[in-house]
Amino acid sequence: MTFARALATSLLLLVFATPSAHARDLQMVTAQTKAAAGGAALDRLNAIRLTYRLRQAGLEGTGTTLTDVMTGRTVTRFKLGPMSGAEGFDGRRTWFQDTAGIVTVPEGGDRRAQAVSAQYRNALAYWYPARTGPARIGFRIQLFRSRIKEALEVAPQGGLPFELWFDAQTKMLDRVIEVGATETRTTSYEDYRPTGGLLIAHRIRSSNAAAAFGTERVVTKVELNPVVADADFAVPPPPKPDFAFGRGARKSVQPFRFVNNHIYVDVKLNGRPFALLLDTGASNVITPTVARALRLRPVGDARVWGSGDASEAAAFARIDTVATGNVRFRNQLFAVVPLESLSEIEGVPFHGMIGYELFKRLVAKIDYDAHTVTLSDPAAWAPDGVGVPIPFVFNGTVPEIEGAIDGIEAAFDIDTGSRMSVGLYGPFVLRHGLRGRFTPSIETVTGWGLGGPSRGTVARVRRVRLGTIAINDVVVDMSRQTQGVLSHTAPSGSIGSGLLKRFRVTFDYPHQRIYLAPAARTHERDAYDRSGLWINQARGGFQVVDVVERSPAALAGLREGDTITAVDGAAASSMSLGIVRDRLRDGAPGTEIRLTILRERHIQVVALRLRDLF
Structure with a gap:
């Protein structure tokens, strides 16, 4: 960019920052963009159905989307490689139907807010504000790939903020950018063609930060004002059992x-x-x-x-x-x-x-x-005597419950695939200053799954509440991840098997209830590793992957990269990784464990004495 262009752009931004100019220019932009898209023909539009070729995740297929622009209701049905399904919004609830016909109504995470914003866009409420709830709208000039975009910053009441970028020359919608709890999604609109007095984008691309998540729709048929009925958008009935x-x-x-x-x-x-x-x-x-x-x-x-x-x-x-x-x-x-x-x-x-x-x-x-x-x-089950019911909503396909941590209101995914008791996501930790509040603590590898190791700050909290059930003295992992699930802004975190194992747990997805019944370990103190080691299976034994500072393992001289070949004289090859981890976690404080290690082709024996790390 030349200095002159940079200066001109800066002056434009200054001009549009003044309050009086903002109102005039916002009104001008909405009027001009509506006129470019069809003007009076848009006033006569009640519904639209698009049929298209679909490309996603290396697969090809077809799809249709029917939208009631008067209310923002919509339904999409697709076939894509070995998959098929549908998703929709009936004016009140968002739903999706998987390839087996099973329907889920997601309301956890930021799903409700997503639905509000999607309804606003589907109803063209930036041109017809009376069709949905109120929204705050800002305006700015955006330079993108050497072209000027007129960007509307829209914040529907109860929805997710998003941006609408219109090309300053053609006045056509160029892209929509929405920042959600799990991703930033961009949808771009290209190849506009005239249809019934309207200009309709015939290539629509959606993607997040990873290109491999992209979806491309190439429109093959446009139907204006098809007859619509409530049943078109309604939540489908359950399928026959498979x-x-x-x-x-x-x-x-x-x-x-x-x-x-x-x-x-x-x-x-x-x-x-x-x-x-x-x-x-x-x-x-x-x-x-x-x-x-x-x-x-x-x-x-x-x-x-x-x-x-x-x-x-x-x-x-x-x-x-x-x-x-x-x-x-x-x-x-x-x-x-x-x-x-x-x-x-x-x-x-x-x-x-x-x-x-x-x-x-x-x-x-x-x-x-x-x-x-x-x-x-x-059909043959009843919830008699199975425990205390906790209602949940679906965060995508995962159950999400209401709860609290040391009095701070929170929402938790229930995840039997997590080994921790409570995992708190990074944004929730930062928002409430929890690292300074929950002390003493340690920094360590806290898990290892899809995407590699995860690191966090581990501490104890006085109380965790799940629905109406309170559990005392619980170990929590405050994530330090900047990518992946643990960096999501909603929900607050997850409850894993480290805590669930204190109960008999019943999952009733059809009625969206989880039941917790007391078990042998309900009142036990939450245990955590007492050695300061994270070890994985390796050739010849167990590899030391992480050592907590000033822990028993660190004081014994263990280092990352060491291979443990024997535990208290027993060959590592005769022991399972899970048994050794349990021993390092559940061994009584003061227990001495002798480890034979291989380091740079040299064998040595070290002794560590277990103790609570926090």
Whole structure:
């Protein structure tokens, strides 16, 4: 940019910053952009249906979107590779329908605010403000790729703020930018063509910060003022069950293995047995190793995020039969994600996860003491004597409950895939100054999952409230992640199996209730590692990945990169990673543990004495 252009742009910004100019120019921009898009023809528009070719995640398909511009109601239906589904807004609720026809109404996180802002845009309320609730609108000039954009900064009451960028020359909508709790999404509009007196964008691209998440719609047909009915936008009815219990049963009880505060259940995929992580925070996932064993042909090229900073590639495949315990599911969609490296973190072969798709169909009771999962047909189940009910809303596909932490109101995702008791997301921690409030504390690796390791500040809090249930003396992880799930601005955090294992937990997704019943560990003090080590499985033993400063491990001289080859004289090869981690966590303060370590080809023995770290 030349100095003259920079100076001219600065002067423009100064001019538009004056209050009187702001009102005049905002009115002028809205009038000019409406006239360019169709003017009087827009006044006659009641509804519009777009049919298009769809490209997303390396897949191709088709879709249709019907919008009632008088109310902002909308419905989209699509087919994309092995997937199909729908999503809509009925004027009050947003809903989505997955590839099996199962419907979810998400109201957690910032979903309600998203719906308010989407309704505002769908109703063209920046031109017709009486169609929706009020909004504050600001205006500025934006230079973008050597072109001037006239940007409206819109903040609907109860919605997410967003920006509408209009090209200063053509006056046509160029892009919409919205910053949400989980991502910043940009939708651009191109290739405008005349249709019935209107100019309609025939190429619409949506993306967030990662290009692999992008969606492209190429419009092939435009229908103006189609007849619409309430039923077009209504939440669809539930589909016919795609599962069955064997031998006339209505429930199934099966054991699970509890490793690193994670639940592993045996699942047969097309008749072959695999151990899958039971995770309320995830959808169905298998590794490429499993896909090859089943001779599947995954398609697509997407990216998925987890708790760490990095993302992973993902493809998709269908599995004909999925059986766990006495329940069999038909024709299930799985993401295929390269998560084999989690075997080193878990200490057991990692084959994948099963979550939302199971919980949405069945009532699931997890008995952490007995190490059993009971799956029940919702039609034959009653909540008699199963514990205290806690209502939840869906944050996407994850249950979210209301609660508090040391008196601070909070909202928590319930995530059986998290090993921690309570994980607090970075923005919530910063907003309430929790690192200064919750002391003493330590800085350490607190987890390891999709996206790599996650770091945080770990401390104890006096009380955590989940619904009406209060739990005292709880360990919390205050995330320091700047990417991934733990950096989201909503909800406040998550509740993991570290805390859930104190109860018998029943998930009733059909009625959006979680029930907590007392168990053997309900009143136990929350335990946390007493060594200051994070160790992973490695060739020849356990690799030291992180050492907490001034911890027993640090005082004993352990370093990152050391390999533990024996524990109290027993070869590491004869012990599981989970057992060693449990020993370092649950061993009584004052217990001495002797570790044989390999460092730069030299063997040495060190002794550490366990103690509480905070």
